[in-house]
Amino acid sequence: xxxxxxxxxxxxxxxxxxxxxxxxxxxxxxxxxxxxxxxxxxxxxxxxxxxxxxxxxxxxxxxxxxxxxxxxxxxxxxxxxxxxxxxxxxxxxxxxxxxxxxxxxxxxxxxxxxxxxxxxxxxxxxxxxxxxxxxxxxxxxxxxxxxxxxxxxxxxxxxxxxxxxxxxxxxxxxxxxxxxxxxxxxxxxxxxxxxxxxxxxxxxxxxxxxxxxxxxxxxxxxxxxxxxxxxxxxxxxxxxxxxxxxxxxxxxxxxx
Amino acid sequence: xxxxxxxxxxxxxxxxxxxxxxxxxxxxxxxxxxxxxxxxxxxxxxxxxxxxxxxxxxxxxxxxxxxxxxxxxxxxxxxxxxxxxxxxxxxxxxxxxxxxxxxxxxxxxxxxxxxxxxxxxxxxxxxxxxxxxxxxxxxxxxxxxxxxxxxxxxxxxxxxxxxxxxxxxxxxxxxxxxxxxxxxxxxxxxxxxxxxxxxxxxxxxxxxxxxxxxxxxxxxxxxxxxxxxxxxxxxxxxxxxxxxxxxxxxxxxxxxxxxxxxxxxxxxxxxxxxxxxxxxxxxxxxxxxxxxxxx
Numbered sequence: 001x002x003x004x005x006x007x008x009x010x011x012x013x014x015x016x017x018x019x020x021x022x023x024x025x026x027x028x029x030x031x032x033x034x035x036x037x038x039x040x041x042x043x044x045x046x047x048x049x050x051x052x053x054x055x056x057x058x059x060x061x062x063x064x065x066x067x068x069x070x071x072x073x074x075x076x077x078x079x080x081x082x083x084x085x086x087x088x089x090x091x092x093x094x095x096x097x098x099x100x101x102x103x104x105x106x107x108x109x110x111x112x113x114x115x116x117x118x119x120x121x122x123x124x125x126x127x128x129x130x131x132x133x134x135x136x137x138x139x140x141x142x143x144x145x146x147x148x149x150x151x152x153x154x155x156x157x158x159x160x161x162x163x164x165x166x167x168x169x170x171x172x173x174x175x176x177x178x179x180x181x182x183x184x185x186x187x188x189x190x191x192x193x194x195x196x197x198x199x200x201x202x203x204x205x206x207x208x209x210x211x212x213x214x215x216x217x218x219x220x221x222x223x224x225x226x227x228x229x230x231x232x233x234x235x236x237x238x239x240x241x242x243x244x245x246x247x248x249x250x251x252x253x254x255x256x
Numbered sequence: 257x258x259x260x261x262x263x264x265x266x267x268x269x270x271x272x273x274x275x276x277x278x279x280x281x282x283x284x285x286x287x288x289x290x291x292x293x294x295x296x297x298x299x300x301x302x303x304x305x306x307x308x309x310x311x312x313x314x315x316x317x318x319x320x321x322x323x324x325x326x327x328x329x330x331x332x333x334x335x336x337x338x339x340x341x342x343x344x345x346x347x348x349x350x351x352x353x354x355x356x357x358x359x360x361x362x363x364x365x366x367x368x369x370x371x372x373x374x375x376x377x378x379x380x381x382x383x384x385x386x387x388x389x390x391x392x393x394x395x396x397x398x399x400x401x402x403x404x405x406x407x408x409x410x411x412x413x414x415x416x417x418x419x420x421x422x423x424x425x426x427x428x429x430x431x432x433x434x435x436x437x438x439x440x441x442x443x444x445x446x447x448x449x450x451x452x453x454x455x456x457x458x459x460x461x462x463x464x465x466x467x468x469x470x471x472x473x474x475x476x477x478x479x480x481x482x483x484x485x486x487x488x489x490x491x492x493x494x495x496x497x498x499x500x501x502x503x504x505x506x507x508x509x510x511x512x513x514x515x516x517x518x519x520x521x522x523x524x525x526x527x528x529x530x531x532x533x534x535x536x537x538x539x540x541x542x543x544x545x546x547x548x549x550x551x
Contacts, residue, residue: 078426083426085419085422091291095291095469096418097474101418104419
């Protein structure tokens with residue numbers, strides 16, 4: 001690895017094992033995500049995809065090996081990392097408007113007491129524009145559809161101007177229009193140099209949006225270029241028999 | 257019914273001031289309790305503050321009540337925060353047992369006194385009409401402290417309430433924030449205990465906030481509305497109980513009347529909210545038909 005490549009590594013996993021208390025969840029993860037690249041985390045439910053994202057945020061401890069984010073520890077890097085939760089985990093009755101949710105992305109940079117500046121407002125408005133929801137700024141967050149809510153949460157992350165973006169199952173139950181809007185916004189972030197980590201069940205999306213894939217089920221079943229990693233053999237290994245082969249080269253996962 | 261005349265009497269005026277301050281305090285904290293769905297925490301506090309009140313009273317008389325309540329309240333707040341973060345609050349059978357035991361300790365201690373019934377009534381339902389100048393000052397100080405704290409922490413609290421994982425991801429120390437929040441609820445219970453008792457304070461926390469939530473979808477309006485409704489309930493409730501007791505020979509307990517008035521206000525707010533939403537929906541349907549589809 002040359003010095004140049006080393007400098008642009010946004011996320012480095014070095015034989016990292018992650019555990020909740022004494023229960024190991026993920027073991028021996030190894031790989032690098034560089035700036036401007038997107039990696040898809042793929043694996044069945046309970047494989048540890050969300051746990052890996054939390055470990056990258058420094059919310060779950062790395063018990064062995066090392067996770068390095070933007071050259072420092074996960075906790076030190078939080079300022080430049082944005083996290084997009086699944087929209088349906090949030091209370092739809094919460095009295096907050098779409099633009100307020102997007103502004104939350106600026107909180108850390110504004111500080112907890114000062115009022116948002118003109119720059120903050122512009123950045124929030126631009127972020128909402130990028131996901132195509134400017135006309136819904138004044139609406140209550142909970143009145144939007146699931147896909148639109150997911151786009152608002154992505155806008156919140158964009159407003160934070162992250163160097164590393166983490167998305168937890170952003171395409172679950174999302175309509176086609178919203179899926180397209182999410183993919184476009186993610187592609188633009190990549191172009192601007194952000195690294196993206198996205199967990200998903202959808203292999204087609206991994207092909208579309210991601211340069212690399214990390215196959216996960218407690219252990220790592222492959223980490224590398226999408227085409228090289230998404231092979232029937234590896235998928236069958238990852239999903240443990242819940243994957244069927246179609247016409248030799250395509251794989252259908254029957255149980256996620 | 258006269259809304260002003262009763263308050264020419266000094267003890268009624270003090271009661272009114274106390275309830276207005278409490279209304280503002282409980283209204284503000286109540287909104288957070290409602291949004292965080294912390295009604296359970298508040299309920300727990302009313303059970304554990306009771307023995308604190310009794311022990312404080314037995315040790316130092318009326319002056320001991322505040323400090324006994326404060327000690328019990330803060331202790332409970334710390335305990336609840338730790339339990340919640342170890343994900344053990346779900347073991348509610350054990351928790352319910354601890355709560356009732358503590359409550360029973362209070363009852364047993366009170367029962368050793370000769371004026372058992374009157375003491376018990378005072379601790380459970382409060383004595384709003386005998387509020388002293390000193391209590392008013394205590395309540396005011398607690399209110400200023402809590403309101404200041406919540407104002408400083410408002411963004412963290414909002415983010416944590418809306419999206420706990422996102423809050424943790426952006427570096428907020430959620431555990432610490434939850435402790436602050438639980439202590440704030442404890443302080444409301446402590447401040448209200450002498451005036452309305454440990455049982456009725458729940459209503460003061462929950463009802464105005466729920467009424468305000470029914471009226472508005474905007475947090476900047478919900479908080480002042482909850483304060484207003486809390487204070488209004490105190491005023492109307494006091495006036496009603498005075499009117500009934502003095503002019504109609506019907507003795508209505510002030511604390512209970514205040515709560516009933518609050519519930520009526522909640523009913524009105526819910527109705528008004530339903531009408532507002534229906535009107536809003538109609539308007540939305542007229543201007544943008546696709547709005548309905550996205551619901």
